Amino acid sequence: MVSAGHTAPRWCVADNYRTRLMRPGQRVLLWVTTRPDRGIWGVGRITGDVAVADGRHRVPVHIPLLPEPLTAAQLRTSPDLASLEVFRVPVQSNPSWVTVAEMTVIDALLPDSVQ
Template structure:
Protein backbone atom coordinates (compact mmCIF):
# COMPACT_ATOMS: atom_id res chain seq x y z
CA UNK A 1 0.00 0.00 0.00
CA UNK A 2 1.44 3.36 -0.95
CA UNK A 3 0.94 6.60 0.94
CA UNK A 4 -1.80 8.53 -0.84
CA UNK A 5 -5.02 10.32 -0.26
CA UNK A 6 -8.00 8.15 0.54
CA UNK A 7 -11.01 8.24 -1.77
CA UNK A 8 -14.25 6.27 -1.93
CA UNK A 9 -12.60 4.18 -4.66
CA UNK A 10 -9.39 3.39 -2.75
CA UNK A 11 -10.88 2.84 0.72
CA UNK A 12 -11.20 -0.77 1.78
CA UNK A 13 -11.85 -0.39 5.51
CA UNK A 14 -11.18 2.01 8.32
CA UNK A 15 -8.96 0.93 11.19
CA UNK A 16 -9.72 2.07 14.73
CA UNK A 17 -6.69 1.61 16.95
CA UNK A 18 -6.89 0.96 20.68
CA UNK A 19 -3.94 1.22 23.04
CA UNK A 20 -4.74 -0.98 26.06
CA UNK A 21 -2.44 1.17 28.22
CA UNK A 22 -4.95 3.99 27.72
CA UNK A 23 -8.26 2.12 27.18
CA UNK A 24 -9.18 -0.92 29.27
CA UNK A 25 -9.73 -3.96 27.04
CA UNK A 26 -11.24 -6.20 29.74
CA UNK A 27 -14.81 -4.79 29.60
CA UNK A 28 -14.81 -5.03 25.81
CA UNK A 29 -13.49 -8.60 25.84
CA UNK A 30 -16.11 -9.56 28.45
CA UNK A 31 -18.87 -8.01 26.31
CA UNK A 32 -17.49 -9.42 23.05
CA UNK A 33 -17.77 -5.93 21.53
CA UNK A 34 -15.60 -2.85 21.21
CA UNK A 35 -16.86 0.41 22.65
CA UNK A 36 -19.49 2.09 20.47
CA UNK A 37 -17.75 5.47 20.22
CA UNK A 38 -14.13 6.17 19.31
CA UNK A 39 -12.10 9.35 19.14
CA UNK A 40 -10.93 10.35 15.67
CA UNK A 41 -8.74 13.17 14.44
CA UNK A 42 -10.19 16.32 12.93
CA UNK A 43 -8.95 15.80 9.36
CA UNK A 44 -10.02 14.94 5.81
CA UNK A 45 -10.11 11.22 6.61
CA UNK A 46 -12.68 11.71 9.32
CA UNK A 47 -14.87 13.64 6.91
CA UNK A 48 -14.86 10.63 4.54
CA UNK A 49 -16.23 8.29 7.22
CA UNK A 50 -19.85 7.24 6.63
CA UNK A 51 -22.35 4.81 8.14
CA UNK A 52 -22.06 1.28 6.79
CA UNK A 53 -18.37 1.45 5.91
CA UNK A 54 -16.29 -1.49 7.20
CA UNK A 55 -14.06 -0.96 10.21
CA UNK A 56 -11.34 -3.10 11.79
CA UNK A 57 -10.42 -2.95 15.48
CA UNK A 58 -6.63 -2.93 15.93
CA UNK A 59 -5.13 -3.41 19.39
CA UNK A 60 -1.64 -1.96 19.71
CA UNK A 61 0.99 -2.13 22.48
CA UNK A 62 -0.11 -5.62 23.50
CA UNK A 63 1.63 -9.03 23.32
CA UNK A 64 -1.24 -10.15 21.04
CA UNK A 65 -1.16 -7.01 18.88
CA UNK A 66 -3.34 -7.18 15.79
CA UNK A 67 -6.92 -7.16 14.57
CA UNK A 68 -9.22 -8.07 17.44
CA UNK A 69 -12.55 -7.38 15.76
CA UNK A 70 -14.46 -6.10 12.76
CA UNK A 71 -17.73 -4.36 12.05
CA UNK A 72 -19.20 -1.21 10.53
CA UNK A 73 -19.42 2.47 11.20
CA UNK A 74 -22.89 3.30 12.48
CA UNK A 75 -22.77 7.06 12.17
CA UNK A 76 -20.89 10.00 10.82
CA UNK A 77 -18.17 11.56 12.96
CA UNK A 78 -19.45 14.10 15.45
CA UNK A 79 -17.35 17.27 15.72
CA UNK A 80 -16.38 18.72 19.04
CA UNK A 81 -13.34 19.33 21.19
CA UNK A 82 -12.65 15.64 20.52
CA UNK A 83 -14.32 14.24 17.39
CA UNK A 84 -16.03 10.86 17.83
CA UNK A 85 -17.43 8.23 15.49
CA UNK A 86 -19.91 5.49 16.38
CA UNK A 87 -19.23 1.87 15.50
CA UNK A 88 -20.62 -1.64 15.81
CA UNK A 89 -17.58 -3.90 16.19
CA UNK A 90 -17.77 -7.52 17.27
CA UNK A 91 -14.60 -8.95 18.79
CA UNK A 92 -13.18 -12.25 17.57
CA UNK A 93 -12.65 -15.25 19.84
CA UNK A 94 -8.94 -14.88 19.04
CA UNK A 95 -7.22 -11.92 17.38
CA UNK A 96 -5.61 -12.01 13.98
CA UNK A 97 -2.05 -11.36 15.12
CA UNK A 98 0.14 -8.67 13.59
CA UNK A 99 2.87 -11.25 13.03
CA UNK A 100 0.51 -13.34 10.89
CA UNK A 101 -0.71 -10.30 8.97
CA UNK A 102 2.79 -9.00 8.36
CA UNK A 103 3.92 -12.40 7.04
CA UNK A 104 1.54 -11.89 4.11
CA UNK A 105 3.72 -9.95 1.68
CA UNK A 106 0.86 -7.83 0.31
CA UNK A 107 -0.03 -6.70 3.85
CA UNK A 108 3.46 -6.09 5.23
CA UNK A 109 3.25 -2.35 4.49
CA UNK A 110 -0.15 -1.61 6.02
CA UNK A 111 -0.40 1.83 7.58
CA UNK A 112 -0.67 0.36 11.10
CA UNK A 113 2.84 -1.02 10.62
CA UNK A 114 4.31 2.04 8.87
CA UNK A 115 2.74 4.69 11.17
CA UNK A 116 1.71 2.98 14.41
CA UNK A 117 1.49 6.24 16.38
CA UNK A 118 -0.87 7.92 13.91
CA UNK A 119 -4.22 9.08 15.24
CA UNK A 120 -7.50 7.35 14.40
CA UNK A 121 -8.69 6.69 11.82
CA UNK A 122 -6.18 4.59 10.01
CA UNK A 123 -7.17 2.62 6.91
CA UNK A 124 -6.48 -0.28 4.57
CA UNK A 125 -6.87 0.18 0.83
CA UNK A 126 -9.34 -1.81 -1.25
CA UNK A 127 -6.81 -4.40 -2.46
CA UNK A 128 -5.45 -5.01 1.06
CA UNK A 129 -9.02 -5.21 2.40
CA UNK A 130 -9.81 -8.04 -0.02
CA UNK A 131 -6.88 -10.00 1.42
CA UNK A 132 -7.59 -9.11 5.06
CA UNK A 133 -11.22 -10.23 4.67
CA UNK A 134 -10.04 -13.75 3.77
CA UNK A 135 -7.97 -13.90 6.97
CA UNK A 136 -10.73 -12.80 9.36
CA UNK A 137 -12.69 -15.35 11.38
CA UNK A 138 -16.14 -16.15 9.99
Template sequence: MTAGRSVTHENLGAWVIKCNPQKTPLAPMVAAGEAKRSWCVADNYRSGLMQPGQRALFWVSAHRRRGFWGAGIITGVATREDGRLHVPVEIPLFGAPLTAAELSTVPELATLELFRSPQQANPSWVSKREVRILDRLLDVHWNRATPR
Protein backbone atom coordinates in the same frame (compact mmCIF):
# COMPACT_ATOMS: atom_id res chain seq x y z
CA MET B 1 0.17 -0.36 -2.47
CA THR B 2 -0.88 2.36 -0.03
CA ALA B 3 2.54 3.86 0.69
CA GLY B 4 2.51 7.58 0.09
CA ARG B 5 -1.17 7.62 -0.93
CA SER B 6 -4.04 9.39 0.68
CA VAL B 7 -7.26 7.57 1.40
CA THR B 8 -10.17 8.30 -0.94
CA HIS B 9 -13.63 6.79 -1.36
CA GLU B 10 -12.22 5.01 -4.43
CA ASN B 11 -9.35 3.21 -2.69
CA LEU B 12 -10.82 2.74 0.83
CA GLY B 13 -11.30 -0.87 1.83
CA ALA B 14 -11.98 -0.31 5.55
CA TRP B 15 -11.28 2.13 8.33
CA VAL B 16 -9.09 0.95 11.18
CA ILE B 17 -9.99 2.08 14.68
CA LYS B 18 -6.98 1.70 16.96
CA CYS B 19 -7.08 1.09 20.69
CA ASN B 20 -4.13 1.46 23.02
CA PRO B 21 -5.09 -0.65 26.07
CA GLN B 22 -2.70 1.41 28.20
CA LYS B 23 -5.07 4.35 27.65
CA THR B 24 -8.44 2.67 27.01
CA PRO B 25 -9.33 -0.37 29.12
CA LEU B 26 -9.62 -3.47 26.95
CA ALA B 27 -11.04 -5.91 29.53
CA PRO B 28 -14.58 -4.40 29.58
CA MET B 29 -14.75 -4.62 25.78
CA VAL B 30 -13.55 -8.22 25.78
CA ALA B 31 -16.14 -9.06 28.46
CA ALA B 32 -18.88 -7.39 26.38
CA GLY B 33 -17.69 -9.05 23.16
CA GLU B 34 -17.54 -5.74 21.31
CA ALA B 35 -15.53 -2.55 21.03
CA LYS B 36 -16.94 0.53 22.71
CA ARG B 37 -19.51 2.30 20.53
CA SER B 38 -17.76 5.66 20.07
CA TRP B 39 -14.11 6.40 19.25
CA CYS B 40 -12.17 9.63 19.17
CA VAL B 41 -10.86 10.43 15.68
CA ALA B 42 -8.61 13.16 14.36
CA ASP B 43 -10.42 16.16 12.94
CA ASN B 44 -9.01 15.95 9.41
CA TYR B 45 -9.97 14.95 5.88
CA ARG B 46 -10.16 11.28 6.90
CA SER B 47 -12.85 11.81 9.51
CA GLY B 48 -14.74 13.79 6.87
CA LEU B 49 -14.71 10.73 4.59
CA MET B 50 -16.17 8.40 7.24
CA GLN B 51 -19.76 7.43 6.47
CA PRO B 52 -22.34 5.09 8.00
CA GLY B 53 -22.12 1.59 6.56
CA GLN B 54 -18.40 1.69 5.79
CA ARG B 55 -16.38 -1.22 7.11
CA ALA B 56 -14.32 -0.83 10.28
CA LEU B 57 -11.58 -3.04 11.70
CA PHE B 58 -10.53 -2.88 15.35
CA TRP B 59 -6.75 -2.87 15.97
CA VAL B 60 -5.28 -3.24 19.44
CA SER B 61 -1.78 -1.80 19.83
CA ALA B 62 0.68 -1.89 22.74
CA HIS B 63 -0.37 -5.43 23.67
CA ARG B 64 1.45 -8.76 23.50
CA ARG B 65 -1.26 -9.90 21.02
CA ARG B 66 -1.21 -6.71 18.94
CA GLY B 67 -3.44 -7.02 15.89
CA PHE B 68 -7.00 -7.08 14.62
CA TRP B 69 -9.42 -7.93 17.42
CA GLY B 70 -12.71 -7.27 15.65
CA ALA B 71 -14.57 -6.19 12.52
CA GLY B 72 -17.75 -4.22 12.01
CA ILE B 73 -19.08 -0.97 10.59
CA ILE B 74 -19.23 2.79 11.03
CA THR B 75 -22.77 3.51 12.28
CA GLY B 76 -22.95 7.31 11.95
CA VAL B 77 -21.12 10.48 11.07
CA ALA B 78 -18.42 11.91 13.31
CA THR B 79 -19.74 14.43 15.83
CA ARG B 80 -18.24 16.58 18.58
CA GLU B 81 -18.34 15.25 22.13
CA ASP B 82 -16.52 17.06 24.93
CA GLY B 83 -14.68 19.16 22.36
CA ARG B 84 -13.32 16.14 20.47
CA LEU B 85 -14.52 14.43 17.33
CA HIS B 86 -16.03 10.95 17.85
CA VAL B 87 -17.29 8.40 15.36
CA PRO B 88 -19.96 5.82 16.26
CA VAL B 89 -19.18 2.19 15.43
CA GLU B 90 -20.49 -1.32 15.91
CA ILE B 91 -17.56 -3.73 16.08
CA PRO B 92 -18.02 -7.25 17.45
CA LEU B 93 -14.77 -8.76 18.72
CA PHE B 94 -13.29 -12.01 17.45
CA GLY B 95 -12.91 -14.97 19.78
CA ALA B 96 -9.15 -14.50 19.36
CA PRO B 97 -7.19 -11.73 17.60
CA LEU B 98 -5.56 -11.96 14.19
CA THR B 99 -2.14 -10.88 15.37
CA ALA B 100 0.46 -8.64 13.78
CA ALA B 101 2.82 -11.63 13.90
CA GLU B 102 0.38 -13.63 11.75
CA LEU B 103 -0.15 -10.68 9.40
CA SER B 104 3.61 -10.16 8.99
CA THR B 105 3.84 -13.56 7.27
CA VAL B 106 1.74 -12.23 4.35
CA PRO B 107 4.04 -10.29 1.99
CA GLU B 108 1.11 -8.44 0.35
CA LEU B 109 0.31 -6.82 3.71
CA ALA B 110 3.80 -5.48 4.41
CA THR B 111 2.64 -2.01 3.29
CA LEU B 112 -0.25 -1.77 5.78
CA GLU B 113 -0.34 1.73 7.22
CA LEU B 114 -0.50 0.08 10.66
CA PHE B 115 3.01 -1.24 10.09
CA ARG B 116 4.41 1.80 8.22
CA SER B 117 2.98 4.47 10.53
CA PRO B 118 1.94 2.87 13.84
CA GLN B 119 1.60 6.24 15.60
CA GLN B 120 -0.94 7.53 13.07
CA ALA B 121 -4.00 8.95 14.84
CA ASN B 122 -7.44 7.37 14.44
CA PRO B 123 -8.62 6.57 11.91
CA SER B 124 -6.11 4.51 10.02
CA TRP B 125 -7.18 2.62 6.91
CA VAL B 126 -6.61 -0.34 4.62
CA SER B 127 -6.99 -0.24 0.85
CA LYS B 128 -9.47 -2.27 -1.20
CA ARG B 129 -6.62 -4.58 -2.26
CA GLU B 130 -5.48 -5.06 1.33
CA VAL B 131 -9.01 -5.68 2.59
CA ARG B 132 -9.52 -8.45 -0.01
CA ILE B 133 -6.44 -10.20 1.41
CA LEU B 134 -7.59 -9.54 4.98
CA ASP B 135 -11.06 -10.90 4.18
CA ARG B 136 -9.53 -14.26 3.31
CA LEU B 137 -7.48 -14.26 6.52
CA LEU B 138 -10.43 -13.09 8.62
CA ASP B 139 -12.67 -15.80 7.14
CA VAL B 140 -10.12 -18.42 8.16
CA HIS B 141 -9.68 -16.62 11.46
CA TRP B 142 -13.44 -16.49 12.18
CA ASN B 143 -13.68 -20.22 11.44
CA ARG B 144 -10.98 -21.11 13.95
CA ALA B 145 -11.86 -18.51 16.57
CA THR B 146 -13.36 -19.70 19.81
CA PRO B 147 -16.88 -18.38 20.41
CA ARG B 148 -17.37 -15.92 23.26
Protein backbone atom coordinates in the same frame (compact mmCIF):
# COMPACT_ATOMS: atom_id res chain seq x y z
CA MET C 1 -14.52 -4.57 26.24
CA VAL C 2 -13.36 -8.18 26.13
CA SER C 3 -16.07 -9.40 28.49
CA ALA C 4 -18.73 -7.47 26.52
CA GLY C 5 -17.54 -8.98 23.22
CA HIS C 6 -17.52 -5.61 21.44
CA THR C 7 -16.11 -2.11 21.67
CA ALA C 8 -17.77 0.97 23.05
CA PRO C 9 -20.50 2.34 20.75
CA ARG C 10 -18.52 5.52 19.99
CA TRP C 11 -14.88 5.81 19.06
CA CYS C 12 -12.68 8.88 19.30
CA VAL C 13 -11.01 9.91 16.02
CA ALA C 14 -8.65 12.70 14.99
CA ASP C 15 -9.92 15.88 13.39
CA ASN C 16 -8.47 15.39 9.92
CA TYR C 17 -9.42 14.78 6.30
CA ARG C 18 -9.81 11.04 6.88
CA THR C 19 -12.43 11.60 9.53
CA ARG C 20 -14.36 13.72 7.04
CA LEU C 21 -14.31 10.79 4.58
CA MET C 22 -15.97 8.41 7.04
CA ARG C 23 -19.56 7.38 6.26
CA PRO C 24 -22.19 5.18 7.91
CA GLY C 25 -21.97 1.59 6.68
CA GLN C 26 -18.22 1.61 6.04
CA ARG C 27 -16.24 -1.23 7.56
CA VAL C 28 -13.88 -0.61 10.44
CA LEU C 29 -11.09 -2.63 12.02
CA LEU C 30 -10.11 -2.42 15.66
CA TRP C 31 -6.31 -2.47 15.91
CA VAL C 32 -4.93 -3.05 19.41
CA THR C 33 -1.29 -2.03 19.88
CA THR C 34 -0.54 -2.33 23.56
CA ARG C 35 -0.41 -6.11 23.89
CA PRO C 36 1.95 -8.88 22.79
CA ASP C 37 -0.86 -10.22 20.60
CA ARG C 38 -1.33 -6.82 18.94
CA GLY C 39 -3.27 -6.74 15.73
CA ILE C 40 -6.86 -6.76 14.56
CA TRP C 41 -9.16 -7.52 17.47
CA GLY C 42 -12.48 -6.61 15.92
CA VAL C 43 -14.28 -5.97 12.65
CA GLY C 44 -17.44 -3.91 12.35
CA ARG C 45 -19.17 -0.95 10.75
CA ILE C 46 -19.68 2.75 11.21
CA THR C 47 -23.28 3.19 12.37
CA GLY C 48 -23.77 6.96 12.04
CA ASP C 49 -22.17 10.29 11.25
CA VAL C 50 -19.09 11.63 13.00
CA ALA C 51 -20.11 14.12 15.71
CA VAL C 52 -18.17 16.66 17.74
CA ALA C 53 -18.79 16.85 21.49
CA ASP C 54 -16.60 18.61 24.02
CA GLY C 55 -14.15 19.39 21.23
CA ARG C 56 -13.64 15.72 20.40
CA HIS C 57 -14.62 13.93 17.23
CA ARG C 58 -16.42 10.65 17.80
CA VAL C 59 -17.79 8.15 15.36
CA PRO C 60 -20.60 5.73 16.25
CA VAL C 61 -19.58 2.14 15.56
CA HIS C 62 -20.56 -1.44 16.11
CA ILE C 63 -17.36 -3.49 16.35
CA PRO C 64 -17.77 -7.07 17.57
CA LEU C 65 -14.53 -8.64 18.74
CA LEU C 66 -13.04 -11.56 16.86
CA PRO C 67 -12.98 -14.96 18.60
CA GLU C 68 -9.17 -14.64 18.50
CA PRO C 69 -7.15 -11.60 17.41
CA LEU C 70 -5.63 -11.62 13.95
CA THR C 71 -2.16 -10.76 15.15
CA ALA C 72 0.42 -8.52 13.57
CA ALA C 73 2.70 -11.55 13.36
CA GLN C 74 0.07 -13.40 11.33
CA LEU C 75 -0.55 -10.40 9.09
CA ARG C 76 3.17 -9.95 8.44
CA THR C 77 3.32 -13.43 6.85
CA SER C 78 1.45 -12.04 3.84
CA PRO C 79 3.64 -10.03 1.44
CA ASP C 80 0.46 -8.27 0.27
CA LEU C 81 0.11 -6.70 3.73
CA ALA C 82 3.70 -5.48 4.11
CA SER C 83 2.60 -1.91 3.34
CA LEU C 84 -0.22 -1.76 5.90
CA GLU C 85 -0.21 1.71 7.36
CA VAL C 86 -0.11 0.37 10.92
CA PHE C 87 3.23 -1.26 10.04
CA ARG C 88 4.68 1.70 8.11
CA VAL C 89 3.51 4.45 10.51
CA PRO C 90 2.73 2.78 13.84
CA VAL C 91 2.11 6.07 15.66
CA GLN C 92 -0.53 7.29 13.17
CA SER C 93 -3.69 8.54 14.88
CA ASN C 94 -7.18 7.16 14.24
CA PRO C 95 -8.44 6.67 11.65
CA SER C 96 -5.80 4.64 9.83
CA TRP C 97 -6.20 3.55 6.25
CA VAL C 98 -6.52 0.09 4.70
CA THR C 99 -6.67 -0.20 0.91
CA VAL C 100 -9.32 -2.26 -0.86
CA ALA C 101 -6.63 -4.75 -1.92
CA GLU C 102 -5.35 -5.06 1.67
CA MET C 103 -8.89 -5.52 2.97
CA THR C 104 -9.43 -8.35 0.48
CA VAL C 105 -6.37 -10.14 1.90
CA ILE C 106 -7.49 -9.47 5.48
CA ASP C 107 -10.98 -10.78 4.69
CA ALA C 108 -9.45 -14.08 3.55
CA LEU C 109 -7.75 -14.40 6.96
CA LEU C 110 -10.88 -13.66 9.02
CA PRO C 111 -13.20 -16.35 10.36
CA ASP C 112 -16.14 -17.08 8.03
CA SER C 113 -18.56 -15.80 10.68
CA VAL C 114 -17.13 -12.26 10.36
CA GLN C 115 -17.45 -11.79 6.62
